[in-house]
Amino acid sequence: MNQSYIDFPDLVKELSDETLLKIGKATGSTDFGVRFYYKKQHPKFYKNRFALEKAIKRMWAHNAFNHRERTARILDIDLETLR
Numbered sequence: 731m732n733q734s735y736i737d738f739p740d741l742v743k744e745l746s747d748e749t750l751l752k753i754g755k756a757t758g759s760t761d762f763g764v765r766f767y768y769k770k771q772h773p774k775f776y777k778n779r780f781a782l783e784k785a786i787k788r789m790w791a792h793n794a795f796n797h798r799e800r801t802a803r804i805l806d807i808d809l810e811t812l813r
Contacts, residue, residue: 736811738790741805742783750782753804754789757797761785
């Protein structure tokens with residue numbers, strides 16, 4: 731049976747900032763790219779999409795604490811289709 735896969739790093743580029751923040755808060759809330767995304771007093775991270783994406787991708791690569799499962803649940807995607 732032919733199953734199509736979704737490349738997670740490519741998917742991250744297509745997601746809205748709000749969705750990335752939702753994933754980030756659920757899986758990597760200690761990362762500065764997530765914590766300070768809307769904090770003007772932290773200009774290095776304020777609305778820094780690159781830092782936010784990097785935090786999400788790092789979380790995905792390490793897969794500690796069931797981060798991948800949480801991400802799939804937030805996106806309402808079968809985890810088996812993500813890689």
